[in-house]
Amino acid sequence: MVARRTGSLLLALLLLxxxxxxxxxxxxxxxxxxxxxxxxxxxxxxxxxTSAPGGIVRxxxxxxGEDGHDLVVETAGGRRVGRTGEVRSGRRATLALRLRPGTYxxxxxxxxxxxxxxxxxxxxxx
Amino acid sequence: MSATAxxxxxxxxxxxxxxxxxxxxxxxxxxxxxFWRAGFGATPAEARRWARxxxxxxxDHVVNGPPGGARVxxxxxRVEQRxxxxxxEWGDDVLWWLDRMIRSTHPLQEKLxxxxxxxxxxxxxxxxxxxxxxxxxxxxxxxxxxxxxGAVTRDPAMQLFLSxxxxxxxxxxxxxxxxxxxxxxxxxxxxxxxxxEAARALTGYTADWHDDGTxxxxxxxxxxxDGVKTLLGRRGRLGVDDVLDLVTAHPNHAPFLVGKLWSFFxxxxxxxxxxxxxxxxxxxxxLRIEPVVRQILAHPQLYRGLDAPDMVKCPVVFLAxxxxxxxxxxxxxxxxxxxxxxxxxxxxxxxxxxxxxxxAWMSSNAMRQRFVAGNHVVQYGRPRPRKGAAPASxxxxxxxxxxxxxxxxxxxxxxxxxxxxHLAARFFDDIDxxxxxxxDWRADALQWTLRHLLLTCPDxxxx
Ligand SMILES: [Cu+2]
Numbered sequence: 382m383v384a385r386r387t388g389s390l391l392l393a394l395l396l397l398x399x400x401x402x403x404x405x406x407x408x409x410x411x412x413x414x415x416x417x418x419x420x421x422x423x424x425x426x427x428x429x430x431t432s433a434p435g436g437i438v439r440x441x442x443x444x445x446g447e448d449g450h451d452l453v454v455e456t457a458g459g460r461r462v463g464r465t466g467e468v469r470s471g472r473r474a475t476l477a478l479r480l481r482p483g484t485y486x487x488x489x490x491x492x493x494x495x496x497x498x499x500x501x502x503x504x505x506x507x
Numbered sequence: 508m509s510a511t512a513x514x515x516x517x518x519x520x521x522x523x524x525x526x527x528x529x530x531x532x533x534x535x536x537x538x539x540x541x542f543w544r545a546g547f548g549a550t551p552a553e554a555r556r557w558a559r560x561x562x563x564x565x566x567d568h569v570v571n572g573p574p575g576g577a578r579v580x581x582x583x584x585r586v587e588q589r590x591x592x593x594x595x596e597w598g599d600d601v602l603w604w605l606d607r608m609i610r611s612t613h614p615l616q617e618k619l620x621x622x623x624x625x626x627x628x629x630x631x632x633x634x635x636x637x638x639x640x641x642x643x644x645x646x647x648x649x650x651x652x653x654x655x656x657g658a659v660t661r662d663p664a665m666q667l668f669l670s671x672x673x674x675x676x677x678x679x680x681x682x683x684x685x686x687x688x689x690x691x692x693x694x695x696x697x698x699x700x701x702x703x704e705a706a707r708a709l710t711g712y713t714a715d716w717h718d719d720g721t722x723x724x725x726x727x728x729x730x731x732x733d734g735v736k737t738l739l740g741r742r743g744r745l746g747v748d749d750v751l752d753l754v755t756a757h758p759n760h761a762p763f764l765v766g767k768l769w770s771f772f773x774x775x776x777x778x779x780x781x782x783x784x785x786x787x788x789x790x791x792x793x794l795r796i797e798p799v800v801r802q803i804l805a806h807p808q809l810y811r812g813l814d815a816p817d818m819v820k821c822p823v824v825f826l827a828x829x830x831x832x833x834x835x836x837x838x839x840x841x842x843x844x845x846x847x848x849x850x851x852x853x854x855x856x857x858x859x860x861x862x863x864x865x866x867a868w869m870s871s872n873a874m875r876q877r878f879v880a881g882n883h884v885v886q887y888g889r890p891r892p893r894k895g896a897a898p899a900s901x902x903x904x905x906x907x908x909x910x911x912x913x914x915x916x917x918x919x920x921x922x923x924x925x926x927x928x929h930l931a932a933r934f935f936d937d938i939d940x941x942x943x944x945x946x947d948w949r950a951d952a953l954q955w956t957l958r959h960l961l962l963t964c965p966d967x968x969x970x
Binding site for chain 1: 595597716718
């Protein structure tokens with residue numbers, strides 16, 4: 382009885398150790414996350430960081446304007462990678478994307494906002 | 508050191524410790540009052556040390572900060588292991604400033620930065636601009652008001668918030684001119700016409716935006732109205748600095764600003780003689796803030812009712828103080844969302860008039876959130892009880908004393924102490940008497956409860 386209890390305790394400890402080791406390895410393998418503050422207003426985007434290392438890039442978008450805006454991330458070739466959806470005046474939204482190295486465009490695709498100035502570029506480095 | 512010398516030295520130190528204060532009634536209670544009003548509370552070591560040093564030395568230390576300027580000490584802030592990113596991560600701007608309040612060696616500088624943030628309240632601007640404004644307020648916190656006012660007038664976040672940028676001679680915007688007189692310098696004693704004329708004199712600034720969210724404010728003489736204006740009785744081709752000189756030279760300015768500073772530190776209004784003396788100090792120093800603040804902090808009225816404080820801690824002071832006095836550092840993001848729920852999120856004042864102070868902080872929901880905040884400080888901070896550290900065999904008085912020491916030996920009224928000791932005495936009532944000495948798990952729960960209550964009880968809301 383006592384021996385069996387000791388045995389199962391040992392087993393539990395080993396399992397715990399396995400879990401801990403696995404999560405440490407996971408943390409090492411997980412791509413780095415970089416946050417990018419983005420402000421939207423009529424008719425301009427400000428990105429508080431103009432580049433990030435490859436991995437997860439989290440765009441924290443705040444709309445300081447009076448109209449609604451959104452944030453669309455496109456590749457240089459125009460392929461859409463992600464979109465926040467419309468962010469109303471005074472609101473915030475987050476868009477987390479896994480991005481490979483390269484140059485991207487940040488645009489607002491509501492009405493003619495991009496043409497009026499709501500576009501900027503963003504670089505993802507190695 | 509020889510044994511005799513060691514003994515002699517030990518004896519001297521004991522004699523020193525027995526002396527109640529640095530003389531003339533300067534006690535630990537005085538130090539705690541001063542450190543709360545001028546900063547974010549005193550640790551037990553600070554209270555003992557500065558009670559020994561006396562009032563004058565303590566005031567010098569509090570007002571001037573350490574020689575060589577303010578520093579931060581202790582572990583750098585982190586949120587779940589990552590360093591702060593105040594520009595890009597929401598709420599990290601708040602944590603960055605809160606950390607300074609907790610770790611700065613010159614807390615008065617942070618306290619006055621908070622005062623100016625409320626006085627020149629600005630919101631809804633890009634994070635880089637808000638952080639730059641915060642640095643500007645800190646750099647000018649104790650200096651010349653006229654210089655501070657000049658820096659605020661040219662500050663990008665303020666210029667954009669009150670539409671001073673791009674206010675032109677053809678379309679002068681009156682927002683800044685109006686708040687300049689109503690909220691920043693005078694309160695009264697000016698007319699609508701003065702507002703219009705000041706707005707004309709303040710035209711000419713333009714904002715130059717950069718892609719990274721920073722803004723350069725430029726002055727374009729071509730957009731400035733260089734015509735003749737009449738402002739507060741003065742006629743001429745007045746410009747920006749003329750406006751700032753005129754409002755600060757107005758007879759209402761000194762009493763207005765000095766009175767507001769007083770009410771930041773003392774709950775009851777100053778006597779007429781006190782106000783007169785403060786105004787004289789302010790004017791005599793060439794509108795410097797530091798001598799006025801020093802005079803307020805030295806005033807006997809600040810030390811009234813040491814056993815019955817009458818100022819409500821604002822949420823920032825409540826939380827920064829609980830963390831600073833218990834040796835708790837920023838390791839989680841709870842301060843940001845709790846400050847918002849408690850009603851005072853830095854960088855987001857409700858309007859240009861700042862926050863409502865005093866009893867307005869104590870709405871039932873805000874008080875509930877203070878309770879939650881206290882729980883987080885116990886859970887993630889230094890007061891967290893170690894398992895089995897306070898055995899069930901302690902007397903109620905011992906259990907209480909252990910909790911009190913763990914939360915930085917705060918001032919507690921006799922009534923609260925009696926209530927909490929009573930709670931400790933009855934905490935094991937539902938457990939059979941034969942098992943009580945083994946109920947260490949329950950003793951741990953008692954420590955959590957006592958520490959949480961000490962951090963959030965009515966006494967902890969006042970300073
Ligand atoms: Cu848009």
